[in-house]
Amino acid sequence: MIIQSPFLAVVESINEALDTKQKRPSSRFISGGTEVIADQNLGLLEPEGYISLRRIKELHTIEPKSDGLYIGAGVVVAQLLDDKAMAQVILLKKAARAFGTRQVRNRATVGGNIASGLPDRTLLPCLLALEATVHLQSAKGKRSLPIKDFLIEPGKTAISKDEILTGTTVPYVKGFQEYYMVGPRNAQFFVTACLALVVDEANKNVRLGLGNAGPTAMRAKEAEEYANNAIDWKKQTVDETIAIKFGEIAAENCSPVSDAAASAAYRRHAIKVMSKRILLRAFERKQ
Amino acid sequence: MSTDERIDYTLKINGKPYKVENAFYSENLLHVLRYRLGLTGTKYGCEHGQCGACTVHIDGKAVCSCMELAACAVGCEITTIEGYNNQDGTLNRLQESFVKHAALQCGYCTPGFIMSAAKFIEENPNCTEDQVREGMDGNLCRCTGYNRIIEAIKEAAEVRK
Ligand SMILES: Cc1cc2nc3c(=O)[nH]c(=O)nc-3n(C[C@H](O)[C@H](O)[C@H](O)COP(=O)(O)OP(=O)(O)OC[C@H]3O[C@@H](n4cnc5c(N)ncnc54)[C@H](O)[C@@H]3O)c2cc1C
Numbered sequence: 008m009i010i011q012s013p014f015l016a017v018v019e020s021i022n023e024a025l026d027t028k029q030k031r032p033s034s035r036f037i038s039g040g041t042e043v044i045a046d047q048n049l050g051l052l053e054p055e056g057y058i059s060l061r062r063i064k065e066l067h068t069i070e071p072k073s074d075g076l077y078i079g080a081g082v083v084v085a086q087l088l089d090d091k092a093m094a095q096v097i098l099l100k101k102a103a104r105a106f107g108t109r110q111v112r113n114r115a116t117v118g119g120n121i122a123s124g125l126p127d128r129t130l131l132p133c134l135l136a137l138e139a140t141v142h143l144q145s146a147k148g149k150r151s152l153p154i155k156d157f158l159i160e161p162g163k164t165a166i167s168k169d170e171i172l173t174g175t176t177v178p179y180v181k182g183f184q185e186y187y188m189v190g191p192r193n194a195q196f197f198v199t200a201c202l203a204l205v206v207d208e209a210n211k212n213v214r215l216g217l218g219n220a221g222p223t224a225m226r227a228k229e230a231e232e233y234a235n236n237a238i239d240w241k242k243q244t245v246d247e248t249i250a251i252k253f254g255e256i257a258a259e260n261c262s263p264v265s266d267a268a269a270s271a272a273y274r275r276h277a278i279k280v281m282s283k284r285i286l287l288r289a290f291e292r293k294q
Numbered sequence: 295m296s297t298d299e300r301i302d303y304t305l306k307i308n309g310k311p312y313k314v315e316n317a318f319y320s321e322n323l324l325h326v327l328r329y330r331l332g333l334t335g336t337k338y339g340c341e342h343g344q345c346g347a348c349t350v351h352i353d354g355k356a357v358c359s360c361m362e363l364a365a366c367a368v369g370c371e372i373t374t375i376e377g378y379n380n381q382d383g384t385l386n387r388l389q390e391s392f393v394k395h396a397a398l399q400c401g402y403c404t405p406g407f408i409m410s411a412a413k414f415i416e417e418n419p420n421c422t423e424d425q426v427r428e429g430m431d432g433n434l435c436r437c438t439g440y441n442r443i444i445e446a447i448k449e450a451a452e453v454r455k
Pocket residue numbers: 035036037038039040041042043044045060080081105106107108111114115116117118119120121122123127128129130166170171172173195196197198342343344
């Protein structure tokens with residue numbers, strides 16, 4: 008352990024982190040701190056002790072495995088941009104470019120992004136579209152669950168107080184992958200709305216993840232189902248009327264909020280337009 | 295707050311050890327640099343990661359000191375603008391380029407821009423103008439309108455080649 012004081016522990020292994028958490032249940036895990044310390048500075052949270060996970064080396068690996076690319080919770084977003092292995096999951100690399108700022112990307116972790124469970128987080132719609140698995144560990148043992156079961160409501164996830172998120176496994180999917188967002192500006196701000204499309208060529212289906220379009224990041228199931236039937240998989244084509252309908256169905260079935268950044272109607276409109284464009288883009292290359 | 299919440303530690307800043315005593319565990323690095331150690335070159339802007347005025351290098355990465363728990367930087371190499379400056383008071387290439395292009399007015403954002411740009415140029419020696427614009431996405435300036443800053447950084451990158 009690098010620091011072991013009553014309110015701050017800087018640990019070097021998962022076991023040390025879990026041990027410390029058991030002894031001090033009110034302490035909060037902190038990785039990059041780009042959410043926690045920013046909130047602390049703004050007075051949005053009153054710290055009751057921190058357990059810093061940053062020095063846990065075993066959380067920092069990106070490793071190609073047979074069932075997909077394993078990405079440790081401590082991997083920072085800058086690594087998603089730079090690591091060679093990310094070429095196998097191009098969606099996360101693309102989304103990483105649209106994430107925060109250079110300084111933020113050097114610190115913000117994949118684990119912190121997933122664990123926050125907030126609907127506007129960049130990686131969540133991507134991981135939903137890729138059907139990633141989330142790995143958790145507590146003193147009692149390990150468990151893994153699909154990201155869709157992990158996200159419960161805004162800021163609430165399936166993680167329990169004594170668990171650490173250790174990483175995620177992202178299946179390799181052959182086919183088009185892209186991330187679109189709208190926001191006040193490209194950098195620095197949270198997305199107003201975003202989406203991620205994955206075309207699974209092997210299984211002939213499309214998967215659309217939506218961000219900030221409902222209480223949690225979500226899949227646009229109805230739109231997917233429509234597209235899966237409407238797409239001419241043999242010719243690999245989509246005409247514009249199908250794409251328009253795809254966007255309309257995605258927009259009808261999401262439930263965005265109105266807030267200071269945008270109205271619900273604007274978000275719905277953004278989802279409609281972006282869904283249409285991303286589907287056309289996915290298939291235009293083939294024509 | 296209880297005395298339990300205070301800790302002592304040593305930070306390595308610009309190659310020198312700095313003792314921090316009786317500090318709250320929750321203090322961020324920006325606060326410790328400016329108000330405990332008197333290193334006021336690092337600027338306090340938004341305190342939530344948006345303006346980049348507080349940019350420092352930690353173990354070779356440009357990060358916002360306002361979102362860094364100071365005590366978590368124990369054992370790391372921290373460089374602030376004071377350490378980046380030429381120690382004889384002269385300006386280095388990047389700083390000269392800022393002067394030449396009048397890339398500052400009030401100057402409040404400048405230390406953050408310099409620290410951020412220095413790393414950007416190091417990591418992207420053959421950058422294009424578009425890359426400079428994208429690469430400086432973590433710093434805000436309320437005065438210059440950015441073009442002069444981008445020009446200054448671009449020229450400094452070219453001269454370095
Ligand atoms: C200027 C700025 C811009 C930003 N832009 C974006 C953006 O474009 N997109 C985006 O999605 N987010 C953005 N963010 C938010 C934030 O940077 C990200 O969500 C980031 O991924 C959080 O990771 P972190 O490691 O910094 O989390 P931390 O602040 O360390 O932690 C966040 C939460 O996760 C928990 N946690 C962290 N790691 C673990 C773990 N391993 N196990 C269990 N719980 C854990 C913490 O207890 C805390 O509740 C931005 C933030 C700032 C300040």
